[in-house]
Amino acid sequence: MVFSLLIGIVFVMSYCKQDDTILFPDTTAPGNELLSSKVTTAPTIDGTIDAVWDQAAKLDVETQVPNPGNYLFAGYAGSTRNVTLRSLYDESNIYFLVEWDDPTESLVDRPWFFNPTTKVWAREANSPVFDATTGLKTRDAFNEDKLAFLWNISTYDFTAKTCYASCHLNVASIDPATGKTLPATGGNHWTSNQNERIDMWHYHLLKDAPYGQLSDEYQDWALGVLNGNGRKRDTQTATTDGATTNTQTLTITGKTTTMAVPKWVVPNAERRNYILVSETVDGTAKLVTAVDSLGVLTYNGGTINPNIGTDYQQVGGGDGLKVITSNLISPMTGNRADIIAKAHHTGTGWVAEIKRALKTGDLENQDVDFSSLEDQHFGLATFSEANAAHALKPGLLLKFNK
Numbered sequence: 001m002v003f004s005l006l007i008g009i010v011f012v013m014s015y016c017k018q019d020d021t022i023l024f025p026d027t028t029a030p031g032n033e034l035l036s037s038k039v040t041t042a043p044t045i046d047g048t049i050d051a052v053w054d055q056a057a058k059l060d061v062e063t064q065v066p067n068p069g070n071y072l073f074a075g076y077a078g079s080t081r082n083v084t085l086r087s088l089y090d091e092s093n094i095y096f097l098v099e100w101d102d103p104t105e106s107l108v109d110r111p112w113f114f115n116p117t118t119k120v121w122a123r124e125a126n127s128p129v130f131d132a133t134t135g136l137k138t139r140d141a142f143n144e145d146k147l148a149f150l151w152n153i154s155t156y157d158f159t160a161k162t163c164y165a166s167c168h169l170n171v172a173s174i175d176p177a178t179g180k181t182l183p184a185t186g187g188n189h190w191t192s193n194q195n196e197r198i199d200m201w202h203y204h205l206l207k208d209a210p211y212g213q214l215s216d217e218y219q220d221w222a223l224g225v226l227n228g229n230g231r232k233r234d235t236q237t238a239t240t241d242g243a244t245t246n247t248q249t250l251t252i253t254g255k256t257t258t259m260a261v262p263k264w265v266v267p268n269a270e271r272r273n274y275i276l277v278s279e280t281v282d283g284t285a286k287l288v289t290a291v292d293s294l295g296v297l298t299y300n301g302g303t304i305n306p307n308i309g310t311d312y313q314q315v316g317g318g319d320g321l322k323v324i325t326s327n328l329i330s331p332m333t334g335n336r337a338d339i340i341a342k343a344h345h346t347g348t349g350w351v352a353e354i355k356r357a358l359k360t361g362d363l364e365n366q367d368v369d370f371s372s373l374e375d376q377h378f379g380l381a382t383f384s385e386a387n388a389a390h391a392l393k394p395g396l397l398l399k400f401n402k
Contacts, residue, residue, distance in 0.1 A: 034059045036087035047342035056086035063391035075128035076389035081382045096354040105345035106385035107206045112324040114306035126387040144206035146383035151368035153197040163379030163394040190222040190230030199368040207243035211331045214341035218366045234335035242332040253292040262324045270321045277330035373400040
């Protein structure tokens, strides 16, 4: 028995050494199949559950945040979410209904706040902050809830690994400029070979909501760069379409030093989670043109003095009423705009409806093709107030009821 155990350990260690960027693989197991039923009347994509969804079989699964090491998912590892999936299709489109539990509706994304001690503007962190001595969490992350799907385009081992076909833990590498070892400090997604791609649907429940869209993206091999990031947005009309960061760097009035500050503000607005790009044109949002050494912002028509009261400052574990959003939002266009989605928070969780053509007009190998009605392996992820710490459910299989 001891000999057999040793042989087993050697085998496992050899496997990890040979392919040490894979967290752990999974395969489709019984009970992980989602059946898509054909309908003649399509559901209305509005985030509410129409009667037509009664025709779809439910698949109940649990997503869980893994622990890949290096404190990558610190504060999240091990947490779970219960998810119910349903799917329908018709002659042209496929539809998904996703329900998952999440008691907190998180719709913030790194807002700007002012530090009255340092007189500097800064953005909240998108991951939890921990005390360096005690290791205890001192501040929550300021990030939105999200949902994601991964579908295969041309990755050879996706059937066996789904999510883990591209979910890698960065490995230590050598800096060619200094010869020093760069530690493995994070994780990225990339496929293993040049022609391999994965279709990624990344639903940002704050940033994608204003125009009823879901960000259509893909993953590739990142040009073979070690620890590279293979995540890409599908081609769109302009790289600035969708959500961009509301930031700029200005020279402090009367000085030669600079400060990062918001680029656009809506004066006196409270709890603003985003600014529409159209509002920068119609005058609702004002361009910040100057900042002084006390942090006072100047815009066309007025100033914002963040030293008065706490409206623009951190307040306890949260922020003041008037902290400034870091999100500028415009409609997604082109291939990136292939997916329609609507969601709402019920008080105890999320309900999301998704619609996409069975076959898009994609000519750049960025989208999965459902039109053959063949089985499709996929992985699912839920994000609760998290930037990258996603709770996963790999090894799922979509089947069409023909």
